[in-house]
């Protein structure tokens with residue numbers, strides 16, 4: 001039985017701790033630098049190249065070997081060094097494949113470097129099945145890294161934290177454990193994205209949804225599905241109640257008037273390890289919440305008009321831009337449903353918080369969005385946008401967040417300027433009156449009692465909540481209704 005020298009073993013253990021930690025964490029970069037023996041300001045690429053050179057040198061000295069030739073305690077660090085080396089050797093090939101697959105759409109393409117990786121792993125004693133799993137793992141890591149870094153623009157602390165959190169959603173805290181045991185067990189882990197409108201919840205959901213596990217088919221040198229079909233978004237606010245149920249769970253022929261053919265819902269369409277994105281979850285009625293809860297808990301659902309139980313094998317990501325705690329307090333969002341989703345709640349930061357943390361955030365985003373909107377970097381346009389933003393003043397709150405920033409750029413393209421979104425964010429008459437300074441204390445109380453009475457439909461309850469007698473509440477409500485017939 002072979003064994004590693006103490007130095008090699010220590011080095012490979014370091015490689016394991018670096019190579020298998022979250023690439024978006026601050027600690028990761030420091031470990032990379034320490035291993036590579038570089039200065040703190042060296043780039044990530046440089047650190048990885050230097051680390052790779054050292055791994056290659058030590059592996060070369062070991063000559064040809066199978067992992068099983070080594071003592072059990074040496075196998076894990078050595079295996080991680082092998083994976084680290086191969087992953088970086090083929091990273092560019094995976095990038096090319098990701099680009100080609102994104103362009104090709106839902107039909108899975110052949111992975112050109114697949115057979116070569118299988119042969120390389122075979123030299124270390126990997127079986128074909130295990131080598132196929134390594135390819136799935138490499139591909140998933142590369143996708144998650146690419147989608148999270150490329151699509152989530154922003155270097156403010158909150159955005160860096162967001163990428164780090166999102167990586168944890170895909171791979172958990174422990175990538176090595178994920179590789180060994182958890183890769184096919186994450187379907188039960190749902191994610192709830194919360195944040196104001198336009199902050200990028202859809203972008204995060206898509207990056208996560210397209211970064212799930214996809215099985216590699218060794219015999220055909222291709223993945224079983226394309227990552228483009230792994231993400232199924234549904235905007236729940238777009239459908240009337242009856243149609244929504246059918247959209248989600250499907251229906252059988254004759255289930256309701258107009259159901260002339262049976263139809264598959266999105267839960268059926270979702271592939272194994274795929275993701276369903278339930279957007280605008282705050283809009284959903286209680287009966288639909290109960291049905292969704294059943295899918296999350298029991299992983300089965302029935303099409304409308306059928307008793308058949310179908311299995312759901314994907315993962316759920318939900319999102320809302322509504323204040324969840326208020327929805328729960330009002331009884332519009334069930335607690336059991338919330339608890340099912342709350343194990344992984346990710347808050348997407350508003351744009352104003354990002355700008356306050358890092359003034360370059362706006363510059364980076366504008367340049368990114370200008371390139372996306374007009375198809376290339378346009379310095380003159382970017383400068384015009386910056387001038388328009390300056391005119392909004394330093395305290396402008398960006399109520400529509402990144403979506404509003406896109407709108408701002410479009411308006412600068414068309415009109416040369418942007419005036420900002422100054423309308424109050426709520427149409428609530430009480431808030432509007434308050435903003436206009438038009439209420440005295442008596443009117444304020446009468447407005448407030450009326451608003452509360454609309455909500456609780458009981459003078460008793462409103463009185464209890466406001467510390468007023470029920471008769472007083474009634475007096476104010478009647479007064480309000482007389483003035484506002």
Ligand SMILES: Nc1ncnc2c1ncn2[C@@H]1O[C@H](COP(=O)(O)OP(=O)(O)OP(=O)(O)O)[C@@H](O)[C@H]1O
Pocket residue numbers: 151152153154195196197198199200201202203204279320321368402403406
């Ligand atoms: N970090 C980001 N980097 C680049 N583009 C972004 C980012 N965040 C959001 N965007 C862009 O802003 C727009 C709005 O994003 P998105 O639709 O994901 O917001 P949302 O939070 O889901 O909004 P809503 O709650 O209204 O559905 C999209 O065009 C998206 O591409």
